[in-house]
Amino acid sequence: MTPDQIIFILTAALIISSALMVVTTRNLIHAALWLVAALFGVAILYAVLNAGFFVVVQVVVYIGAIAILFIFAVMLTRREMRDRGPQLRKNWWLAALLGMLAFSGLAFLLINQADINRSAAVIPAGLDTLGALGAALVSPDLYLLPFEVASILLLAALIGAVYLAATRK
């Protein structure tokens, strides 16, 4: 066991246990906060993967904006603080079965894949991954078009959300 393997296992335990709490806990605010814990775990994984930019973006976009929006929505759609009654559907066991099936199927496929246990590639010395990412996003030969499409998508989502949530006079 090397230190980074121990870090990975602890982080994985955090992510899986918080994810389980997200889908099972009764109180929705708590579910959203467990989601924040899981997102933090994923941010740690990005740090393990040497993707510093993604650590920060994960915190800004997911934890700082998306999870807060969830908490906001829960507060807006709630009259009382506690959630009453079961939060799972009656046939939740079927969903659990399907989830298990999905996981075991994926795991089976992955394990039988050749070269699955490969170790990380060496990052070339002097490669500025942040600069390279920025250049890739705006260079017309690489990913300028997807980048612009994503911004149009965001603009459309902004307008759509405002239109949907606005109160008509």
Added chain:
Amino acid sequence: MTFALLIEWLIKGFVLVLVLLGGFAYLTLYERKALARIQVRIGPNRAGPWGILQPIADAIKLIFKEELIPAKADKLLFILAPVVTLVPALVITAVVPWGSEIMMFGRVITLYIADINVGVLYIMSVASIAVYGVVLAGWSSNNKYAMMGGLRSSAQMISYEMSLGLAFISAIMLAGSMRMLDIVEAQRTLWFVLLQPVGTAIFLIATLAEVNRPPFDMPEAEQELTAGYHVEYSGMKFALLFMAEYDKMIAISAIGATLFFGGFRGPFVDTYPWLGPIYMLLKLVILLFGMIWVRATFPRIRYDRLMAFGWKVMLPLSLAIVFITAAGILLAEQVNPLLIWTVPALSLLAGVFTIAMIDRELRRKEYARA
């Protein structure tokens, strides 16, 4: 990493936390004294000469107060919320440089804790976590005023975070780097406040909203919300929330000083590096006075107007600022370095235009009412 380096980091972190905690105590005194002077009063003057022991007296009072937890509150979150509010306020200054390097005890000691290449993004991410404390405090109290305060503040902080981020981007573009030290270095000859005055103004206004200071202190409006999200807090937990608010003020002033007012740079700082922290402190005190002055001068804005201001004025203006800055830098690079002065000229024009539009809109509304 050597043992000595570890010790150095520990000591630096400890000193930074001490400075922030001591700074909080004396910032409250500074604010009360300054407010009193503006209102032609004397201010606290009983505890010690000129009232300098007043923060200690306040602290002792708060420590010995009874801690109340409402019966129907979410206990864990109720206790956690002040901690979650305070921690971002303490860690956000880790990337702010207080000077370059000094010699001490026979080794070179850098006057900053972390020098990471995404420094500005780090500040953004910590600032975005700061919302949680307020929201959790508001929700876990199980009190409708506290919940209203939490809701208002989360909406307000998310809305103004965008203008804040775009103001950051104008500084990043001018420096060409997200590393705080590079940004300070880029202001060696010219502070960014001169190149981008409107961006600086947007930053200052957005930070007022971000730390819930007057005139944007809607989440804790006494008259309508009986103190908002911290209405149920007492004793040390209240002190922690209070501490977080003032530490955020200090942190945000330090960040503003670094991004737009030259950071630790000043005359003779290259020959005498220990002048760096002194210049920084001086700039901090001046910026903090600005915040206190605003509090003494402006009445609170109505909540819907606050949101309208954030989305309909600040956001378009800051987008225009980013565009103007980019265009100006491109012109300066391609044509003539002097053309960099189109940036302040055009952005001032945009600022004046915005103010004129607000004026027209308000007049129109007044007209309609009459």
Added chain:
Amino acid sequence: MSIPLSWFLILSAALFSIGFFGVLARKNAIAILLGIELMLNAVNINLVAFWRYLDPAKMAGQVFAIIVFAVAAAEVAVGLALIVSVYRRRQTVVADEVDLMKW
């Protein structure tokens, strides 16, 4: 770094399945969206891990992950706006009770 690629992939498969369970089993529409967020995060772990393990000089994995971030933000904004607007009209956030179009 001495972690085999398979660890990341198995973890992300587990996270994806948990999110899948949440989407299928939860009653509350907001909780369903929470499950979708878990699934999107699982995808992102995979993308960044592939970038790191296959060829760090090629930015495709990171660019994909950024697009996923944008899509997630858009999805949450529109989804929550829909839920809030449904709640305003029908006073419910339970997905099964929004059945006006179902005969």
